[in-house]
Amino acid sequence: PKPQRFILKTKGSHPNLILTQEGVVKIKKHLGTIPIFDSSLEIVKKEVDNEIKNGIEVPVPKHYSGGYTHERHKKNYITMQKAGVLFQILNDDVYANYVKQMLFEYAKLYPTLPVHPKTRSYARGKLFWQCLNDSNWLVYTSQAYDCIYNFLSKNEREILEQELFKPFANFISIENPQFFNRVHNHSTWGSVAVGMMALVMDDDTLLNRALYGIKNLKIDPTLKDNDGGFINKHGKAGFFANLEDPFSPDGYYTEGPYYQRYASYPFLVFAQALQNKKPELEVFKFKDSVLIKSVNALLNLSNAKGEFFLLNDAQKGMSYHTSALVSAVDIAYHFGEQNPELLSIAKQQNRVSLNDAGLTVAMGIKAGKEQPFIKKSIELSDGSNGKQGAVGVLRSKDLELVFKYTAHGLSHGHFDKLSFALFDNGEEVVQDYGLARFVNIEQKGGGNYLKENTTFAKQTIAHNTVVQNKVSHFQGAYEIASKHHSNAYVFSADSDAIKVASAKEFNAYSNTKLHRTMALITLEEDTNPIVLDIFRVESSNKNQYDLPLYYLGQIMQTSFKYSKLDTPEVLGTNNGYQHLYKEAIATSNGENIKFNWLHSNRFYTYTALTSKNDNIIMARIGANDPDYNLRNDPCLIIRKKDTENALFLSVLESHGTYSPVSEIANNAYSNLKDIRVLCNNNDYTAVEFTLINNTQKLFIMSNSSSNLNRTHQLTIKSVKYQWEGAYTLINLNT
Amino acid sequence: PKPQRFILKTKGSHPNLILTQEGVVKIKKHLGTIPIFDSSLEIVKKEVDNEIKNGIEVPVPKHYSGGYTHERHKKNYITMQKAGVLFQILNDDVYANYVKQMLFEYAKLYPTLPVHPKTRSYARGKLFWQCLNDSNWLVYTSQAYDCIYNFLSKNEREILEQELFKPFANFISIENPQFFNRVHNHSTWGSVAVGMMALVMDDDTLLNRALYGIKNLKIDPTLKDNDGGFINKHGKAGFFANLEDPFSPDGYYTEGPYYQRYASYPFLVFAQALQNKKPELEVFKFKDSVLIKSVNALLNLSNAKGEFFLLNDAQKGMSYHTSALVSAVDIAYHFGEQNPELLSIAKQQNRVSLNDAGLTVAMGIKAGKEQPFIKKSIELSDGSNGKQGAVGVLRSKDLELVFKYTAHGLSHGHFDKLSFALFDNGEEVVQDYGLARFVNIEQKGGGNYLKENTTFAKQTIAHNTVVQNKVSHFQGAYEIASKHHSNAYVFSADSDAIKVASAKEFNAYSNTKLHRTMALITLEEDTNPIVLDIFRVESSNKNQYDLPLYYLGQIMQTSFKYSKLDTPEVLGTNNGYQHLYKEAIATSNGENIKFNWLHSNRFYTYTALTSKNDNIIMARIGANDPDYNLRNDPCLIIRKKDTENALFLSVLESHGTYSPVSEIANNAYSNLKDIRVLCNNNDYTAVEFTLINNTQKLFIMSNSSSNLNRTHQLTIKSVKYQWEGAYTLINLNT
């Protein structure tokens, strides 16, 4: 909708934000008969009762995240929100009084507070070290206030609104425009915080500010935040701008799934509130229902355990079991098209939100409507117009391949064009390092980003993609990276036998073009598909190219002889190389190299084409890490020197298993005898696979036409091959 | 029983070894009505049917373990045993014919075989590279033969016995006395192999050889096997000697639980056969029912996940879910006193043996007789007389502390006197490295022991115990180590508030006495107990002492400043030190050091008393490891230099948790403000704990009297303390 000023028309009486009066009636009616709702309620009640027993603490703010006052205020807002809900559902004044007392403690404290004593943030809060966390507080507290609104006298409400809520909302918006008036997950929280409280207070000035930003504000477009992200390059602001801009039409959030998870709570909970109080805005239909699509996109960006893929800054282990996703799934079901697959996710989450949406989900589960959520091979476009690259996910049997050819991803982006990661039955096998941070663990730099996030985790060499001349993509410069994106080339995943994703990157290095094609190909029945990787590099200059493979596990065997150094040496001086130890080296004799390892009781082999005198470097993370901030994980690097064009061709196999209980190793060795390239030019790349059992297959990729209907002809070794589409897989034995 | 020659009195007709005729009748009667038996049968049937479909393969022996012919012959004997059982239970000739055909293939092949082509073993087999595996084959095959005995004609039996079974039994006994005539898990298998087949064939010559060894044989007592173990120092041999010698009266097997698990199958399955065919031997009553006790001991030597503690050579992940333990538990239940706790283990195993014992267990489970198997704090004596030290296991809440003060443990022993390991909720937190081997993974040295097992895994510095002057206990010499054992001093675990294990070692170093006391002490309600570690070293010489802590996880914070080296340096030249990298160093200022880390989403802190100028070394395994045979795990070493006596005093806490899903860190810091020693001499050691909340407790240990009834008096800082027993815990705040 276009920016407009409106008069709030209050729909119903309180609660009417997240819980509604109608919802409360319905919940009370079904109480005790819907198992997953009842057990969710029981858990929340226990938690809140315990907090009530411990007594109210509203300390003077002092610490970073992980520290006492930070965690206490966080616990407070979470508990207030829950206590408000319990008051509505259980009709017990104990809960209302708890919220009321705590709010009055805050109303007493807040006006006395200067800005938070910790200085690290570009936008310091009052209760917390950054406005972001103050916004979290207001998003939750507004719900608590809504729930006890009618329990309070008019006079009490007056005090809270004047002393606490309005100054609070103004502080995180007008007094911190560099935080509030931008497009970023921070300002999403800011807008939603102000907007939620505006809806409860029926304050249209605040609501308009929340929806459309602070008007007539000029922010220096070159300003940056703590993460090195631009504050506001384009002058966009407010909730709708934050919804319009970072989501692609497919619902992919440009910062990646870890931050989408974080932002999804304010996005969806505010949408829920707007739908309840301002249905005429039709927020769930905005941008072709992008909010509902975004939940589906996010669920598809998780591995078999439900853990989100590591794209950009992302902490390992975050999954759709997190509370933000419980809300998200419930809201997407209730306000979306009641997709029965979402119910199976809710069932895995094993709890629902204690509101209208959660009740709908709980009743859907009780009625047995759920269907399995089947994660598919999927390409999710990036960019608000969907034209700034994409993430491609290929899935087959236990394998999940994540291939990244997106835009930079705002301030949380990594210099990782055309990088990939591989999961096998939910276990990371070829990893993306993720972030260098221990979120909310105070011992580690206050729980905030560590310097190694910039010096290592974001750098190209920390990723499974090509590094030219030991310099990161876009020279590691956010300003340059933000101007560009990779280009999706082919995504084709309809066949069980072969699924292909291919993408090109022309801007990471000037004068050099990168083109990577990844495929899951079933070469033999009853075996896992192989992961084919064709990484073509074309340059007008002679360069050195490194391609790391961040395998996880223990080396079992290599086909090549390597020399372990007596003591490790540091691999370089900057761009992330300063954090890698060189442990062993080898020089290729020009044949395929095979690298066989064991991880989590499965055997893997990496088979790579090499050229004579390519270097093979066995490295490990951990150099120049004075505080043990990094994990000491290994990687294998293939280095090609002094060459204009290069072809990195390789196959990854998950071929065997080991049981420490039966001590039996099954299929411990690769099934591949040989891979070779029969043709590689601007038009085609043709790869021949020879299996141990001597069956042979040929894969041909068109490098210049992605058209899936075009007919191609190619003659290799006097044999003419003809096919339709951008690629083909040919059985050479028939 | 004393050695005697007897005449076999066949009890019943075949099968009468493991399955009995009466058992088969009973099984058939209940078939389809006992869920766990039926599902176990279903799994076995599927497996065997699949093998029958694949066809019989009896290749000429060629490979080490992990290799094709090794794994094929292994699969063959396992499948024959199962097919024999299926024939009896299902009455389907397909199974009998399968066994028969395969046996005749072996009868054709065996007489043509020279000794196995792989030369690594001190006792090469014919089907396998070592007689050990040939013995495995015979133990299983004898059962298969028993099951189809009556299906074969007399003439067919004659051929198999003359061409295959008797030569086979003679080869692994008379032709390999260095393998057969000893006390060792190898010869247990050998004796049982010969004995089982003897029982089926009613061959009393072989049976007597199996039970009492080859008579009038002289073996050079200085001969050693591949592991460096003596072949036969004392001239003992045969099944009963193997049962008498390595088991303590508590059922602890001197080689440790990993090898006990391996040996338990032949021990128990042969006992079962003897009980069926020679009940007059009363084998289950032998040595005060040591076989039944041994199963209970073994189950108690597993962590919360059922994985065996790592004592001596042991591969991680081996657990009571292994098939040998399914047999063991079933046999212990059926032939023992039908302990209902065993049923809960069987239920976790989720399968039973397809014989009389398994049926009894299955029926017990069906009848709901099971009770939880509660693992207790327990001290298990070592040595056939129970007087060669012990293993102490202290358990409280999620913590399991394993403290080792045993004899050496034969050829699989490590030089690890007074070492310990700590598990928390089944996760290793302070590890024993285990063995340096990848069992049956051919890529890694044929699946056999790697040289790093000797050069690192067995060495003292690879363990959480004191190393003097960088030399392993007993100079790393098996001959010396085998003559000695540690001494149990105090084991007291009846109180929930405090559990203590204490032991002394006087022989690991000449002129130096080691005394370690470990305790689980609950200092505060609602928190985990702390692990107190008092390691006293007394010497008449000045020495250097190193105490490593093999923590697992990521360093969060240290109270001391350390300097990371630019590149790691190798820590030493021999005795295992050559495999450690020094990564960082610190020098103590004489105060407590605190070392805080995160592992598997729990926070731990190690608080240690230090003296000024003690060195603190942060090290990592992996140096001089040319084939990546070692895991690159970290350790922290406290080094005291140039001192006669030393006190290593420390506390381990499991105090907090982290959730990557909620991103909340709970109790991330130690609860201890200070530990100090108020007294430390030959009579007493007194340790004062001060908690963050300023409560103080005092622990006093008597170093010279372990009597639990004696009254002690001690004055510290003018306060007189009086107590009864070897130790006391005093609350200083009351």
Ligand SMILES: [Ca+2]
């Ligand atoms: Ca940030």
Ligand SMILES: [Ca+2]
């Ligand atoms: Ca490839």
Ligand SMILES: [Ca+2]
């Ligand atoms: Ca051995």
Ligand SMILES: [Mg+2]
């Ligand atoms: Mg990354």
Ligand SMILES: [Mg+2]
């Ligand atoms: Mg960035």
Ligand SMILES: [Mg+2]
């Ligand atoms: Mg050990």
Ligand SMILES: [Mg+2]
């Ligand atoms: Mg030994």
